Amino acid sequence: METTAATANTSLAQARAASSRQEQAANRPTSGQYLTFQVTGQTYAMRIAAIKEIIEYGSMTSIPLMPAFIRGVINLRGAVLPVIDLAARMGFARAETSRRTCIVIVEMNHDSEVFEMGVVVDGVSEVLELPAQDLEPPPSFGAKVRSDFIEAMARIRGHFVIVLRLEQVLSIDEVSQLARMDFDAPRAQ
């Protein structure tokens, strides 16, 4: 039993390690097109694969009893889209809107369903083709943001730019969980 258990444990550990390696390989930054944008005065990048379009920041309908990073909803050609405040989501203060403020419309897959949502950024710069050699794996610590948000570190014109892992930043599970916690918190008091 013990042996079996030990073997099982070992195999579980091996399986985890393998899975981690697979994950590592899968998450190895690959070349592609990236959008650079600004949040809280710093430049970030994201893959354009998930991006549908970018619109100017317009009228926003706030939703009460939501965490700060849920900015509200917008009407995009008749569809109601939730909008995430990226700065607030990353632990900074809510973004101040300006003439350059934009909403990046992204498509997220969750449980084989496609969700669209908006992401508020301070401004968008350009779409870049980044080769693999300009992309470094994320550091284990020391960055300003949660490291599981980071997909890679891109080297753009001599500066390191954080490439955000969008599926983590905008994880439907986490977002909805956070929203629920935030919603529950006032009732608990």
Place this chain on the structure above:
Amino acid sequence: MTPLAERTLQALGLHTAREVHPVGVSHATERVTELSGVWQRQIDATIEHGTVSVDELTKTFAGIERQLAQALELTEQAAKGLKGNGAMSGAVASANARLNDVMAMIQGAVEANHAMLATVTEAVNAVRELHQTAQSVERISQMTTLLSINARIEAARAGEAGQGFSVVADEVRRLAAQSRQESVTIMQRVARIEQVIQQAADSAEAQRERDQDLIARSREDARQILSELGESMGQVMSASDGLCEIGQQTRMSVAMALVSFQYQDRVSQRLTHVRDSVACFAQSLAGGWPDEATLAGLDAQLLASYTMPEEGRTHRNEPEPDQSGDGLMLF
């Protein structure tokens, strides 16, 4: 004995004819003849002395009168000049007019400044509009950038087919970035121009305020100076009026004094008549002491020689009639 003979004898120190000693009558006659010569000479000398002195006095007074007349004329001319459209009040009026001209000129300059200020304000507005235009250019470039990024994303989604379009989108983005850069430059320059123009406008405004203050003060100063000048002029004019009046009065007094000097003629006449009579008396002594008839003749002759009524009155020892109301009697 006639009163004349009596007075003559009294004058001679012979109180009465009766006191004349019969002895040495011829001697006495000679003495009287000699004395009458002395009388005539003394009277002549008196007449001459008086005449000369009074002539001198008359000349001096006539000179004074002429000088007074000249002084009066000058004063009157000056007074005339001060009054009405005369030189001095005219000078004040023209000073006033010229000051007003200067004021008008300053006012004109201020108005020109005002017009300049308006122009500058207009320029400020124009520059502001330019700034807005540059802003809208920047806005368009921003929208174009967004459009190009969206095009790029769309091209990426299209895969291979979208590659050409992706290049176009990138070019559009570059152009948008360029035009954005240009609009930023324009805005910077416009801001600089706006700043300069605003400074000009501010200084023009400050100048306008200073000018208005200056005009107000100048006007007040000019008004004060003119009123002080006018006051002084009034004083001078009234003083000159007074001078004229006093001068006229003095001139009258001098004229009256000159008339009074003519008493010398009357004194001379009286003395001449007395001297002639004394001469006649001395002649009549040639044939000894004159008899009653001769003396009466002398008396009549003297009476007849008078030209002035008061001589006759003096002769007859009558009192002078009161002449205070009659004014001046010349001859």
